[in-house]
Amino acid sequence: MKNMIEEFRNHFDDVVESVERYDIFVRGREFQEQSLALLRPLLNECRENKERAIKNSQEDAANAFLAFEYMAASLMEEFRFYLALKDDKVDQAWDHLINAESAAANAMKSHQVAAHLTNYIERLDALESLLFPKPAFFSTGWVVHRSECSICGVEYGECDHIKGRPYMGQLCARVVKEGTAKEVSVVSDPADKHCRAMHFSDDDKWRNAFTHRIVPPESVDHPPKSRTLEGRIS
Ligand SMILES: [Zn+2]
Incomplete structure (x- = not known):
């Protein structure tokens, strides 16, 4: 079972590595849209693997794939955040950023495979406090x-x-x-x-x-x- 998680982690990391360079506000929007298009099938793979693990009563694997699912969702929400900001849709941008933060926090609650997200969450927090006034x-x-x-x-x-x-x-x-x-x-x-x-x-x-x-x-x-x-x- 460990191998199944490890194998998926390698594939997951490869996809994330290929989009990471566009995970910055100033990158061209076409690259950020392409990154979203690459992450969509990855999110589906996480869900399919999770469903399979649930069917086979493999709780650790099911929780690991849940964490991968939340990590993919978080990164997608971060890209949507940049795209909404570029479209001058500030309220939507806020919602995407908050969704990215909660998905990353949920990933950490789900399984050890997401134990490394502390810096990522701090980065999202920094974007929140630098780009927005503190809301009531x-x-x-x-x-x-x-x-x-x-x-x-x-x-x-x-x-x-x-x-x-x-x-x-x-x-x-x-x-x-x-x-x-x-x-x-x-x-x-x-x-x-x-x-x-x-x-x-x-x-x-x-x-x-x-x-x-x-x-x-x-x-x-x-x-x-x-x-x-x-x-x-x-
Ligand atoms: Zn109960």
Whole structure:
């Protein structure tokens, strides 16, 4: 089984090495688009190998392929981040960068094959803090009435699975089936960096928090009111 993982790692590293030189903002967009096109089949191979390992009940291999899948997804999101920035789509660029960060963090949680990503994650963090102003992040306080374990489906806390740990090719999450939002607060270190103030009011106008461009009032989101939800806490 070790050989299967090692063999795939060599192939994975070869593909990553061939696109790494374009993994910098100033490279031509055509090379970054080509890199995405090369990574897409690699992501599929990771998924196929993971499915095969799950079918054969090979938990270590399933978790290793899950980590490879997250690593490929992270790199793809980084390329999409550069392309969105070049298209002047700053909000989308932010989302791609945050997705790249979370995928890399999930890869590290999944298996030792991704144990070397600390520097990569630091690099993504540096891009975030150098290229964007620090957003006002929101955190929502929930009263959870019912939640399930994503691995076995029983009431969360009633089984031995722990959120954020890998089980047969899946990271465990606490799936909230029923809850009520109690409050929305502004925080500096949120659980979800997608949850941020996208606009601010400037006299009678609304502006984009990143670009400062005026946005039409109908496109402005307001904080969520108390409501029931279905969501995941991972
Ligand atoms: Zn469980």
